Amino acid sequence: MLALEINNLTKDYTVGFWKKRPVRALNDLNLQVGMGESFGFLGPNGAGKTTTLKILMRLIYPTTGEAKILGCPLDDMQMRARIGYLPEQPYFYDYLTARELLNYCAKIFGLNKAEALKRTDDLLKRVGLFEAADKQLRKYSKGMLQRAGLAQALINDPEVLFLDEPMSGLDPLGRREVRDLIAALRDQGKTVFFSSHVLSDVEALCDRVAIMNKGCLIESGKLSDILKSRTNELEAVVTGIDEATLNELQVFATQIVPAPEGAHVRVQSDKEIEYVLSIVHRAGGRLVSVNPVRESLEDLFVREISENAKVAKQAAS
Amino acid sequence: MKVVPIALNTFRESVRDRVLYNLILFVLLLVGASIFLGELSMSQESKIIVDIGLSAMRIFGVLISIFIGIGLVYKEIDKRTIYSLLAKPLHRHEFILGKYFGLCLTLFVNSVVMALGISLALLFVKGGADPIQIKIWPTAYLIFLELMVMTAISLLFSSFSSPALSALLAFFLFIIGTFSADLKLFAATVGSGVVKVMCQALYYVLPNLANFNFIMATAHGNTPSVGMMGAATMYAALYISALLAATVMIFQRRNFK
Numbered sequence: 158m159l160a161l162e163i164n165n166l167t168k169d170y171t172v173g174f175w176k177k178r179p180v181r182a183l184n185d186l187n188l189q190v191g192m193g194e195s196f197g198f199l200g201p202n203g204a205g206k207t208t209t210l211k212i213l214m215r216l217i218y219p220t221t222g223e224a225k226i227l228g229c230p231l232d233d234m235q236m237r238a239r240i241g242y243l244p245e246q247p248y249f250y251d252y253l254t255a256r257e258l259l260n261y262c263a264k265i266f267g268l269n270k271a272e273a274l275k276r277t278d279d280l281l282k283r284v285g286l287f288e289a290a291d292k293q294l295r296k297y298s299k300g301m302l303q304r305a306g307l308a309q310a311l312i313n314d315p316e317v318l319f320l321d322e323p324m325s326g327l328d329p330l331g332r333r334e335v336r337d338l339i340a341a342l343r344d345q346g347k348t349v350f351f352s353s354h355v356l357s358d359v360e361a362l363c364d365r366v367a368i369m370n371k372g373c374l375i376e377s378g379k380l381s382d383i384l385k386s387r388t389n390e391l392e393a394v395v396t397g398i399d400e401a402t403l404n405e406l407q408v409f410a411t412q413i414v415p416a417p418e419g420a421h422v423r424v425q426s427d428k429e430i431e432y433v434l435s436i437v438h439r440a441g442g443r444l445v446s447v448n449p450v451r452e453s454l455e456d457l458f459v460r461e462i463s464e465n466a467k468v469a470k471q472a473a474s
Numbered sequence: 475m476k477v478v479p480i481a482l483n484t485f486r487e488s489v490r491d492r493v494l495y496n497l498i499l500f501v502l503l504l505v506g507a508s509i510f511l512g513e514l515s516m517s518q519e520s521k522i523i524v525d526i527g528l529s530a531m532r533i534f535g536v537l538i539s540i541f542i543g544i545g546l547v548y549k550e551i552d553k554r555t556i557y558s559l560l561a562k563p564l565h566r567h568e569f570i571l572g573k574y575f576g577l578c579l580t581l582f583v584n585s586v587v588m589a590l591g592i593s594l595a596l597l598f599v600k601g602g603a604d605p606i607q608i609k610i611w612p613t614a615y616l617i618f619l620e621l622m623v624m625t626a627i628s629l630l631f632s633s634f635s636s637p638a639l640s641a642l643l644a645f646f647l648f649i650i651g652t653f654s655a656d657l658k659l660f661a662a663t664v665g666s667g668v669v670k671v672m673c674q675a676l677y678y679v680l681p682n683l684a685n686f687n688f689i690m691a692t693a694h695g696n697t698p699s700v701g702m703m704g705a706a707t708m709y710a711a712l713y714i715s716a717l718l719a720a721t722v723m724i725f726q727r728r729n730f731k
Contacts, residue, residue: 170731214561217729234563242561248553250483252490264479265562309558319561 158228160317160348161190161213166222168208168372182208184372186222190350190365192316195343197359197380198352199458200369206352207245208372210321214242226317238266241315245322245352247306251295255286255305258294259312266313273312280308284338300331307338318342320351324358336362356455368458370465376457383457390450391430393422398442405436419443423450476564477572484546484576485583493542493580496534497587503530504595519599520606525693527592528613532689534588535581535621536648542580543628544640546573551730560730567722574629574718581621589614606695612703613692619710620686624648626717627681633724651683685709 168183183205190196200206211217213224215231229236249258256277263273281287284304289297294305303323310318323339324332336358343349343362353359359366360380367377376383390411396419398406403420406413409432412423419442424430430447437444488494507526508519547570550556559569592614593607600606627647631640650657654677661673685706688698698706 170729211557211730214557216557216560217731218727234565237561237563240561242558244554244557244561246554247558248555249558250487250555252487253483261479261483262558262562265476265559265564267476267563306558313562 158192159189159225160192160194161188161196161224161226161350162228163188163209163213163224164222166209166212166224167220168205168212168217169220181372183212183219186369186372186374188367188374188377190348192348193346194365195339195349195363196351197363197366198350198369199354199356199359199366200352201354201462203371204369205372206369207321209369210242210319210352213319214244238313239316241310241313241318243303243306243310243318243320243323246325247302249294249302249305249309252293254291254293255281255297255308256290258305259308262309262312268313276312276314280311283311284308285334300327300334303327303331303335304338307335311342315347317348317350320349322352322354324353324355332358356458368461370462371469373465375465376461389426391424391427391447392450393424393430393433393437393447394445395419395422395433395437396443396445398437398440402436402440402442405440406433409433419445476568477575480564480569480572481574481576481579484573485579488542488577488580493538494584494587496538497584497591500530500534500588501591504591508595508599520596520604521693523592523595523599524606524610525689527588527595528610528617528689528692531585531588531592531614532617532620535585535617536624538584539577539581539621539624540628540641540644540648542577543625544632544637544644546577546629547632547725548637548640556730566726570629570633570718570722570725574625574721577625577629578622581625582618585614585618585621609695609697610692612698613688616686616688616698616703616706619706620683623651623681623683623686623710623713623717626714626721630717630721630724633721633728647681648683651681652687653684654680654682655684681713682709 163186166183166186167181169179169181171177172180186205186209198206198209208217212219213226213231224231227236227239250261253261259277259280260273263276268276278287281290284307286301286304286308289301294302297305303326307320307323310320320339323335327335332355339349339351339362349362351359351362363380365377365379366383368375394416396416398419403413403415406420406422409429410422410424412421414421414423422433424433434444504523504527507523550559550573556569560566589611592610596604596607596610624644628640628644631643635643657673657677657680661670661677664670664673688696688702691698
C-alpha cells in the first residue's frame with residue numbers, strides 16, 4: 158500500500174475583483190510516496206507545495222484530479238485518524254497551555270482520558286516542552302511553538318506525517334532539534350512527507366524528493382539517483398601552474414576556479430582529465446587530487462529551477 | 475461526537491478572553507439602580523429593577539452574541555488555527571456546531587448569572603421572598619432563545635464575510651427583527667400587491683425577535699404562557715436550524731487559501 162498517491166491534481170484560483178481570471182497554482186501533479194519513506198517536497202515560494210498540502214488536508218478543494226492517503230480518499234475520517242499534520246508557521250490557541258492543546262487534540266481524535274494524559278506527557282517530554290507544559294502558548298518562542306505543533310501532529314501516533322516547512326523561521330539550534338525529531342520518526346518507520354526550503358535538512362533526512370516550480374513537478378526520485386546521474390564530471394586540484402598553463406587548460410575544462418596556489422579544474426570525463434594531467438605535468442605543476450563531482454541538492458535545485466525558467470521563457474517567446 | 479470538545483474549547487476561550495467580565499458591569503448597574511431607586515415606592519422599584527435587569531441581560535447578551543459570534547469562524551481562519559483542526563478526523567459541520575454551542579454555553583452561563591443577580595436584587599428590595607423573583611426566569615429563558623438566534627445569525631455572516639461587515643449586518647437584522655411585527659402591519663395596510671408580497675416575504679424570512687420579548691409585561695408582574703414559550707422555542711429551533719444549515723453549506727464549500 159502507498160502512503161500517498163496523487164493523480165493529475167490541479168488547482169486553479171480565481172483572482173481579480175471585476176475582471177476575474179484563473180491562476181493555476183498546481184498543474185497536473187502526479188506523485189507516489191511509499192510506506193516508511195521520508196519524502197522531501199521542494200520548491201521556491203509559489204511553487205505549489207503548500208497548495209498540495211492544503212488539498213491533502215482538505216483545506217482547499219482541487220479543481221481536477223484526486224489523491225489518496227493510505228489508500229483512502231481524502232475525506233475518509235478513519236484515514237484522518239492515522240495521519241498527522243503540522244501547518245506552515247503554526248499558530249495555535251494562545252490562551253491554551255501546551256498540555257491543554259494536546260488534550261484538546263486528543264479529544265478530537267477520540268482518545269480516552271487516560272490515554273490522552275499519557276500521550277500528552279510522553280510527547281511533551283519528547284519535544285522538550287515538559288517544563289513549560291503549563292505555560293500559555295502566547296508566552297512561547299517560535300521554536301517552542303513549532304515543537305508544540307509537532308507534538309499536536311503526533312498525538313494520535315500517526316502512520317503518515319505531513320509537515321509544511323517544519324524548519325522555517327527557526328534558529329540553528331531549533332532547526333537541529335526539529336531535524337533530530339524528524340530523523341527519530343523516520344527511524345521509527347513513520348512515513349514523513351515534508352516541504353522545506355532548507356535543502357541541507359532535506360538532504361540529511363529524505364530518501365526521495367520532488368522538486369516543484371510554478372505549480373509543476375519538474376523532478377522527482379531517489380535523492381541518490383538524482384544526484385548520481387550528474388556525477389560524470391571530475392574535478393582535479395592542481396598546484397604550481399602559471400597563468401599561461403591555466404589558459405591552456407581552458408580548452409578542456411568546463412570550469413576553472415583559481416585557488417591560492419593553483420586551481421580547481423573541472424572536466425567532462427576521464428579522457429579530458431588525461432589531457433589536463435599531461436599539461437600540468439609538462440608545466441612542472443603538481444596534481445593534488447582528482448574526484449568525481451557530486452552535485453549538491455542545492456546545485457540541482459538551482460539548476461532545475463533556472464532551466465525550467467529558461468524553457469518557459471523560450472515557450473513564451 | 476467531536477462537537478463537545480470544540481464547544482468546550484470555545485467556552486474556555488470566552489472565559490479566558492474575559493467575556494464574562496461584563497457580569498461585573500451588570501452587577502454594578504443593578505446595585506446602582508437599587509440605590510438610586512431606593513427613594514421610590516417598593517412596587518415601582520421592583521418594576522424598574524426587572525425592566526433594567528432583563529433589558530441589560532438582553533443588550534449585554536446581544537453584544538456578546540454579535541461581537542464574539544462574528545469572530546467565531548473568522549478568527550480561526552485569520553489566525554490559521556483551523557488548519558491543524560480540519561486536518562484531523564473532524565467534519566466541517568462538527569466544527570461549526572461546536573463553535574455555535576460553545577458560544578451558546580457562554581451566553582447560557584452569562585444569562586443564568588444575570589437572572590440570579592436580578593432575583594437577588596429583587597429579594598433585597600422586596601425585603602423577602604416574592605413571586606416576581608421567580609417570574610423573571612421564563613422571560614430570561616425567552617431572552618436566551620433570542621440570543622441563540624442572534625448567535626446563529628452572527629455565525630452565518632462570520633462564515634463568509636469580514637468582521638466589520640458581519641457586525642453591521644447582524645446589528646441590522648437585530649434592529650429589523652425587533653420591529654418585524656411592524657412589517658406585517660405595514661403589509662396589511664399597503665394597497666400595492668408587489669410591496670405587500672415583499673413585506674410579507676420579508677416578515678417571514680427575517681427573524682421575528684418580538685417572539686422573545688416579554689420584558690415589559692414581566693415588569694408588570696405577568697408571566698409568558700406555556701403556549702407562548704412553546705411557540706417561541708419551536709420558532710427559535712426552526713430558525714436556528716435553518717441558519718446553521720446555511721452556515722454549514724457555505725463553510726463546506728470554502729477554500730482556506
